[in-house]
Amino acid sequence: LIIDFDVHQAPPTPKHLFGRMSPRWQRRLEQFELRGPREAHYSVSGRFSTRADAWPEKGVPGSDLDLMREQLLDRYGINLAVLGTTLQIDAAAQPRDLGAAMTSAINDWTRSEWLDKDDRLLASICTPFEYGDAAVKEIERWAGDRRFVAVLFNGRTERPLGNPKYWPIFEAAERHGLPIEVHVAGIGGNLMTSVGLPTYYIENHTGHLQDMQTHVVSLVLEGVFERFPKLRVVLVEGGFSWVGPLKWRLDRSWQVLRDEVPHLSRPPSEYVSEHCWFTTQPMEEPPRAEQLTKLIEAGQLADRLLFSTDYPHWDFDAPDAVLTSGLDEALKTKIRSENARLLLGLQ
Amino acid sequence: MTAPDSLIDCDVHLPAPTPGTLLQEMAPHWREYFKAGTFQGTASLINSIYPPGAPTTSSDEVRAATSAQPGLRLVGMRDKADGIRSSGDAYFALLRENVLDQPGLEAAVANCYTALEGVRHPYLAADLATATNDWVAREWLARDPRLKGSIAVPVLFPEAAAKEVGRLAADAGFVQVLLPARSPEPYGTRRYWPIFAAAAEHGLVVALHFGGVVGIPPTSSGWPSYYIEEFVGMAQVFQAQVMSLLISGVFEEYPDLRISLCEGGFTWLPTLMWHLDKRWKGLRRDVPWVRREPSAYLRERVRATIQPVDAPPSPEPLLDIVSALGSDDFLLYASDFPHVHATAADEFVALLPANLRANVRSRTARSFYPRLTPQPALSR
Numbered sequence: 001l002i003i004d005f006d007v008h009q010a011p012p013t014p015k016h017l018f019g020r021m022s023p024r025w026q027r028r029l030e031q032f033e034l035r036g037p038r039e040a041h042y043s044v045s046g047r048f049s050t051r052a053d054a055w056p057e058k059g060v061p062g063s064d065l066d067l068m069r070e071q072l073l074d075r076y077g078i079n080l081a082v083l084g085t086t087l088q089i090d091a092a093a094q095p096r097d098l099g100a101a102m103t104s105a106i107n108d109w110t111r112s113e114w115l116d117k118d119d120r121l122l123a124s125i126c127t128p129f130e131y132g133d134a135a136v137k138e139i140e141r142w143a144g145d146r147r148f149v150a151v152l153f154n155g156r157t158e159r160p161l162g163n164p165k166y167w168p169i170f171e172a173a174e175r176h177g178l179p180i181e182v183h184v185a186g187i188g189g190n191l192m193t194s195v196g197l198p199t200y201y202i203e204n205h206t207g208h209l210q211d212m213q214t215h216v217v218s219l220v221l222e223g224v225f226e227r228f229p230k231l232r233v234v235l236v237e238g239g240f241s242w243v244g245p246l247k248w249r250l251d252r253s254w255q256v257l258r259d260e261v262p263h264l265s266r267p268p269s270e271y272v273s274e275h276c277w278f279t280t281q282p283m284e285e286p287p288r289a290e291q292l293t294k295l296i297e298a299g300q301l302a303d304r305l306l307f308s309t310d311y312p313h314w315d316f317d318a319p320d321a322v323l324t325s326g327l328d329e330a331l332k333t334k335i336r337s338e339n340a341r342l343l344l345g346l347q
Numbered sequence: 348m349t350a351p352d353s354l355i356d357c358d359v360h361l362p363a364p365t366p367g368t369l370l371q372e373m374a375p376h377w378r379e380y381f382k383a384g385t386f387q388g389t390a391s392l393i394n395s396i397y398p399p400g401a402p403t404t405s406s407d408e409v410r411a412a413t414s415a416q417p418g419l420r421l422v423g424m425r426d427k428a429d430g431i432r433s434s435g436d437a438y439f440a441l442l443r444e445n446v447l448d449q450p451g452l453e454a455a456v457a458n459c460y461t462a463l464e465g466v467r468h469p470y471l472a473a474d475l476a477t478a479t480n481d482w483v484a485r486e487w488l489a490r491d492p493r494l495k496g497s498i499a500v501p502v503l504f505p506e507a508a509a510k511e512v513g514r515l516a517a518d519a520g521f522v523q524v525l526l527p528a529r530s531p532e533p534y535g536t537r538r539y540w541p542i543f544a545a546a547a548e549h550g551l552v553v554a555l556h557f558g559g560v561v562g563i564p565p566t567s568s569g570w571p572s573y574y575i576e577e578f579v580g581m582a583q584v585f586q587a588q589v590m591s592l593l594i595s596g597v598f599e600e601y602p603d604l605r606i607s608l609c610e611g612g613f614t615w616l617p618t619l620m621w622h623l624d625k626r627w628k629g630l631r632r633d634v635p636w637v638r639r640e641p642s643a644y645l646r647e648r649v650r651a652t653i654q655p656v657d658a659p660p661s662p663e664p665l666l667d668i669v670s671a672l673g674s675d676d677f678l679l680y681a682s683d684f685p686h687v688h689a690t691a692a693d694e695f696v697a698l699l700p701a702n703l704r705a706n707v708r709s710r711t712a713r714s715f716y717p718r719l720t721p722q723p724a725l726s727r
Binding site: 155156157158159160161162163188189190191192193194195196197198199200201202203205206207209210211213214215217218221222239241242244245246247248249250252253254255256257259260261282284285286287291294295297298314315 | 401402403528533535567576582618619625626627630655659664671673687689
């Protein structure tokens with residue numbers, strides 16, 4: 001059994017999706033295009049940062065279900081795949097009502113063009129997450145559809161994710177038993193790293209790891225998991241070998257600085273252990289295989305890792321090429337499917 | 348060879364001078380500028396990095412012993428910029444007791460952090476740096492030849508910063524250039540290269556140190572709410588800088604450039620190495636000057652101080668991390684006096700096998716810092 005926690009579906013053209021929106025927003029997009037904070041240009045990311053062989057005859061990578069079946073679902077025997085479109089990155093950077101209209105259109109399209117057409121597909125709910133009220137409305141629209149299994153955030157947000165501005169979304173997600181999924185990238189209006197705009201794409205791409213660490217630190221230290229004790233968070237595509245060392249750093253810092261955060265009742269690492277999951281792609285590849293096993297142990301991650309491919313992006317992890325290193329079979333089974341099955345409450 | 352118990356402490360702190368103290372060193376027009384209230388000093392910036400009352404900033408003992416010192420912005424003390432020439436005797440006594448009197452102490456590299464990166468006035472920033480460095484040399488380095496200095500520079504103005512480095516190059520009491528970990532653009536960006544060129548030319552290490560007040564949020568997702576988030580998050584700031592430096596080609600351009608990472612932890616380094624090396628395989632065509640795996644440059648040209656240790660509950664995973672650094676010659680001993688951390692530096696060092704322990708205590712620093720390497724050429 002294989003569950004793939006990170007697959008990107010796309011509309012053949014943005015217009016395909018915008019057609020589902022009201023005339024007001026269609027006209028706005030025709031005249032003024034998608035606006036919002038713009039990122040700098042990084043040269044190697046290429047169009048859609050995708051695999052060269054993932055382009056269908058028409059449309060863009062990820063837009064053709066048949067090709068996705070051929071290259072991913074059928075080829076590797078994927079039993080379930082969780083879809084999340086990168087279009088949410090743009091949607092979340094729009095004015096509130098446009099973001100709401102776009103994410104509604106994305107979710108409608110995801111249901112009718114993807115979930116209804118292949119039983120192996122699940123999806124995350126797109127929301128205009130910088131606006132809690134609008135995001136909660138969109139969550140309510142889909143909470144009854146069991147094929148929507150998480151609420152999607154992007155990694156570069158306006159504020160670190162523990163900020164109270166996001167709490168209404170956490171409240172709704174917790175109430176409906178939906179995990180929060182934080183997928184790397186995003187346009188939050190801040191600079192791309194904690195020290196400003198980098199120069200090269202490899203810095204942008206490696207910087208995703210730091211974005212994810214920021215959110216774990218913030219969620220824990222703001223007391224989100226005290227306030228929402230059933231909330232679960234999945235961090236997608238941001239690595240996982242840093243989790244152990246970050247837990248130690250959190251605990252040691254808290255030992256000295258805990259006066260500032262009396263809203264925490266336990267060492268910070270315990271919240272991470274209980275509430276956070278991590279996807280595998282891009283797979284950690286230390287020089288020696290046993291280093292990976294040791295870091296999984298040190299981070300207490302055996303029950304917290306979820307397999308992912310990131311199809312159709314350039315740094316795709318094939319199921320038969322990763323998870324081959326020295327991990328033992330029981331752990332591989334957990335990573336391939338068991339952890340995801342338990343997280344999502346699937347039979 | 349020196350005795351096996353010799354020790355080089357690569358990160359200790361000096362109190363910051365008040366503006367009044369510095370102005371004694373500066374041209375008259377700056378005194379007018381100060382009297383008129385145009386410039387009121389960088390205390391609020393320094394305090395945002397090291398809040399005077401925070402338990403991490405200093406122990407109660409240090410706070411109590413130094414609170415009566417006029418003319419110094421001692422760590423953990425709010426005082427008026429009254430222009431009284433400083434007398435650092437009480438602080439020096441503590442420094443001697445806690446650092447200089449340690450058995451085998453060969454050298455201690457001292458940092459005087461004054462948040463000059465927060466001064467946007469280019470000429471004021473440059474003159475403040477000059478005054479700070481002269482004050483450090485006279486007031487502190489002169490007290491004990493084992494106490495070594497870090498050159499403060501107006502980092503936002505790299506040409507002026509390089510000039511300040513050049514001005515002090517003949518003074519063997521300074522062994523490194525101090526840059527705050529946070530900057531408004533990553534340090535690999537070409538605009539900063541004049542600083543690296545000057546440091547490399549003069550045999551000075553460039554120290555990236557915890558801190559920096561530069562007007563941009565300290566995370567890629569904006570401002571956090573609590574100091575402890577910034578404190579923990581400084582590790583991510585260091586990661587962004589290391590990533591930038593390794594990819595930029597600055598190590599290829601300046602073969603003598605050496606960088607030390609101070610007070611940012613080190614347990615995050617293996618993850619960063621693995622991820623950079625892996626991505627480099629796929630993306631190296633964009634950065635062809637990076638001829639080797641990025642981690643190879645790191646092991647050769649970068650070092651990290653050990654404090655804060657960020658230790659796990661049991662020692663094995665920590666020793667795994669040390670081993671994953673892939674070099675026995677990477678970590679530098681640091682007490683980080685007078686800052687307070689959960690794990691004492693010596694507690695960590697005691698966990699290490701004997702050979703590694705000797706490296707961390709002094710051998711690595713002695714071979715890494717050109718100015719701590721015994722040689723007759725440099726004199727103070």
